[in-house]
Amino acid sequence: MTTPNPQQNTILPHKIIGVGVIWNQEKQILIDRRLPTGSMANLWEFPGGKMEEGETIQDCIVREIREELGIKIAVREHLITIDHTYSHLQVTLRVYHCDYLDGTPQTLECAEFRWVNLDDLEQFEFPAANGQIIAALNR
Ligand SMILES: Nc1nc2c([nH]c(=O)n2[C@H]2C[C@H](O)[C@@H](COP(=O)(O)OP(=O)(O)OP(=O)(O)O)O2)c(=O)[nH]1
Numbered sequence: 001m002t003t004p005n006p007q008q009n010t011i012l013p014h015k016i017i018g019v020g021v022i023w024n025q026e027k028q029i030l031i032d033r034r035l036p037t038g039s040m041a042n043l044w045e046f047p048g049g050k051m052e053e054g055e056t057i058q059d060c061i062v063r064e065i066r067e068e069l070g071i072k073i074a075v076r077e078h079l080i081t082i083d084h085t086y087s088h089l090q091v092t093l094r095v096y097h098c099d100y101l102d103g104t105p106q107t108l109e110c111a112e113f114r115w116v117n118l119d120d121l122e123q124f125e126f127p128a129a130n131g132q133i134i135a136a137l138n139r
């Protein structure tokens with residue numbers, strides 16, 4: 001999908017991103033740090049990635065979290081959907097609450113990960129669109 005970019009008068013790619021806010025039994029949230037290469041390098045994020053053809057958003061979130069961290073989760077209720085335009089990409093972040101089920105997180109496709117309390121999220125540097133996710137979690 002593409003969308004006009006009024007700032008540059010060009011066409012930007014548009015990606016649907018499945019994003020999981022993964023809760024453990026201690027009411028902590030799993031965040032990961034993006035790799036030092038590629039777009040938005042080194043920023044913290046909620047695990048997830050691009051939806052592929054033929055999969056549901058729930059399939060996408062389960063798959064991405066298995067690929068990036070090697071853990072099993074269950075996708076629960078929708079939290080928020082955010083449209084955001086970066087300089088190189090337009091994203092629709094479809095964010096769902098998830099329950100941690102099984103497995104020890106590993107840095108398969110991320111630089112590091114951490115279980116954090118909701119109140120501690122503000123200490124980490126996230127992409128610009130994530131301010132709305134954190135605000136929704138605090139409502
Ligand atoms: N997973 C995730 N992506 C986010 C968040 N906030 C945010 O702006 N994004 C953006 C960054 C990226 O442009 C896009 C996610 O795409 P990605 O590059 O991680 O996609 P992917 O995991 O499928 O990785 P790849 O195979 O394309 O390398 O969404 C967030 O909290 N979590």
Ligand SMILES: [Mg+2]
Nearest residue numbers: 047048049050
């Ligand atoms: Mg990803």
